Amino acid sequence: MFDGVAKRYDLTNTVISAGQDRYWRWATRKALALRPGERVLDLAAGTGVSTAEFIKSGAWCVATDFSQGMLAAGRFREVPMVAGDATALPFADGVFDAVTISYGLRNVSDPDAGLRELLRVTKPGGRLVIAEFSTPVFGPFRTLYMEYLMKALPRVARSVSSNPDAYVYLAESIRAWPNQPQLALRIADAGWSAVKWRNLTGGIVALHRAYKLD
Numbered sequence: 742m743f744d745g746v747a748k749r750y751d752l753t754n755t756v757i758s759a760g761q762d763r764y765w766r767w768a769t770r771k772a773l774a775l776r777p778g779e780r781v782l783d784l785a786a787g788t789g790v791s792t793a794e795f796i797k798s799g800a801w802c803v804a805t806d807f808s809q810g811m812l813a814a815g816r817f818r819e820v821p822m823v824a825g826d827a828t829a830l831p832f833a834d835g836v837f838d839a840v841t842i843s844y845g846l847r848n849v850s851d852p853d854a855g856l857r858e859l860l861r862v863t864k865p866g867g868r869l870v871i872a873e874f875s876t877p878v879f880g881p882f883r884t885l886y887m888e889y890l891m892k893a894l895p896r897v898a899r900s901v902s903s904n905p906d907a908y909v910y911l912a913e914s915i916r917a918w919p920n921q922p923q924l925a926l927r928i929a930d931a932g933w934s935a936v937k938w939r940n941l942t943g944g945i946v947a948l949h950r951a952y953k954l955d
């Protein structure tokens with residue numbers, strides 16, 4: 742599916758999020774608080790659009806994804822790329838200062854296995870930031886947003902994406918995804934500590950942050 746959306750992936754994101762994607766990426770970089778020289782894994786990086794944002798910090802970041810089509814569509818970005826599956830990462834134990842995944846965990850067939858793999862490759866004391874679609878907290882806004890997701894979004898995607906059916910999946914997968922506290926519990930169950938989250942755009946997106954104990 743992701744090979745099929747790769748060609749117009751970056752543009753489609755900006756259109757369907759009405760430009761909010763740029764703010765969400767900036768906020769994710771701030772939450773990571775990266776320092777120059779740190780080693781960072783951007784998992785499910787797709788075209789490397791998220792990785793390119795994190796590189797602005799001066800940290801060394803590698804983009805990993807299992808869709809060769811997505812990685813190829815982002816080859817113009819000067820970002821190191823390694824093909825790999827989130828549930829069996831091609832990295833040694835404890836090599837990254839920080840690990841992050843933007844709009845990817847929901848798509849991993851076994852998200853709990855993905856969370857455990859992220860923990861394995863993180864150094865003791867290292868951190869995790871997850872950017873993922875979540876549940877708007879204010880009831881009337883949530884109702885409006887769900888209408889947009891299920892009705893308007895697939896129509897908007899039809900006019901811009903190279904694979905509009907993927908955006909029906911996007912809407913359905915967001916609806917089925919755990920809300921903020923439920924995801925926090927899953928992260929803690931995978932072995933991460935001090936899990937906290939912050940809502941962006943009223944909870945359309947949530948940033949979950951956690952640490953690997955020393």
Ligand SMILES: C[S@@+](CC[C@H](N)C(=O)[O-])C[C@H]1O[C@@H](n2cnc3c(N)ncnc32)[C@H](O)[C@@H]1O
Binds near residue numbers: 743791808827842845
């Ligand atoms: C919505 S895209 C996110 C891309 C990018 N991180 C961003 O912020 O736009 C989700 C990505 O997850 C990848 N993905 C899904 N399951 C995966 C897995 N098991 N291992 C690695 N990547 C996976 C897909 O190939 C796709 O590129």
